[in-house]
Amino acid sequence: xxxxxxxxxxxxxRFHILDQQPVSVKLHPQTGxxxxxxxxxxMMAQPYRGEHRLVQCALCGLNGGEPLFVKAAxxx
Ligand SMILES: [Zn+2]
Numbered sequence: 001x002x003x004x005x006x007x008x009x010x011x012x013x014r015f016h017i018l019d020q021q022p023v024s025v026k027l028h029p030q031t032g033x034x035x036x037x038x039x040x041x042x043m044m045a046q047p048y049r050g051e052h053r054l055v056q057c058a059l060c061g062l063n064g065g066e067p068l069f070v071k072a073a074x075x076x
Pocket of ligand 1: 006007008009010011057058059060061062
């Protein structure tokens with residue numbers, strides 16, 4: 001772990017951490033039913049590019065990706 005700081009309220013101690021476990025699915029267009037999973041050979045789909053760890057400040061509620069909080073800590 002690296003130090004975090006909230007860029008909004010400067011909290012450095014209390015955070016909610018959400019580790020993302022992306023599930024790449026194929027859904028039936030009309031029913032929404034799960035019909036399969038995207039595999040690496042699927043040329044139509046791009047891989048997940050979102051944040052792998054989201055952080056919420058437990059004092060002011062600011063949400064963001066982990067880099068936002070790590071960079072704020074480096075600046076303080
Ligand atoms: Zn905050």
